[in-house]
Amino acid sequence: MRTLTIRRPDDWHVHLRDGAMLQAVAPATARQFARAIVMPNLRPPITTTAAARTYRERIQAALRAAGGDALASGFTPLMTAYLTETIDPADLERGFDEGVLTAVKLYPAGATTNSDAGVRDIGAITRVLVTLERIGMPLLIHGEVTDSDIDIFDREAVFIERVLAPLLARHPGLKVVLEHITTSDAVDFVRSGPANLAATITPHHLHINRNAIFAGGLRPDLYCLPVAKRELHRLALRAAATSGNPKFFLGTDSAPHERHAKESACGCAGIYNAPVALESYATVFEAENALDRLEAFASEHGPRFYGLPLNTGTVTLERVPVTVPARLHGNDGAGEAVELVPFHAGETLAWRVP
């Protein structure tokens, strides 16, 4: 059997949710990753150091309930704060200094799931950006404009031109991660930008183009934001992820929604890929003849950008076919069950993470 041993990876963009959903999904992330940047778009959003601290405790409690101390102590949730126009920069700075907060997340209001409390006027957050730039705290960005007259497939490229490029020009020292990039425009912009600009790439945007969402009928399980684009963009993302360029690193954007919420008249955006994340990335790297670069993408580029130590343990992937279940069921132990459709549902992947 062929195997591939790499340094233990981290997930630089994940949604762990709360309550029964947290209980259902957090173990999958903690089994594969040593650390994860946890998104703050809960309802209500995590906007203070105090809220991030108690959310972190709920994550650790969920892991202890699912897999005991071994699972909980082997995983470090890296917390983020949700940027609003009224957020307190002094609280962010304290949270960063105390090691509670790792980064701040910018959602343009209305751009994606639970983004209503996000930013409408970029000018209103200048004080926060000045603070982040001064203390070296990364700003993570959902990079899409929200104007209804901009075609949904153009919203990332237009955001880069109208919002991101001017923002970087105003704050040249700000550490920025453009999250879940989906276009060749984003690849080019990040590649040619300064060293303090990087990007995460999801497994699903490496696997699917926009045709997949409509293949044989509407496929809600493949709907996420930013929405998958044309094939030429998928190919650019695959080239970037497997290039060895340290500006690109792993961020799954695993974004679970209950099956009924996805398969509804107004289905939620988000793809749940945590249970098969590494397997999914490995399939792409193998197809691109770049398995020797998986470790850097998954385990080295992220921590170096964030200024954090590399993990010390390893994980061994086995080249054994695994069929991904069509449905997953989580239970919080108190009788509340959640039903999820994972990414790659019903498909067979070539790699297994034991």
Ligand code: NCD
């Ligand atoms: C995410 C979610 O469900 O929270 N959804 C998604 O489609 N990616 C939000 C986000 O990351 O934009």
Ligand code: ZN
């Ligand atoms: Zn997003």
Ligand code: ZN
């Ligand atoms: Zn996300």
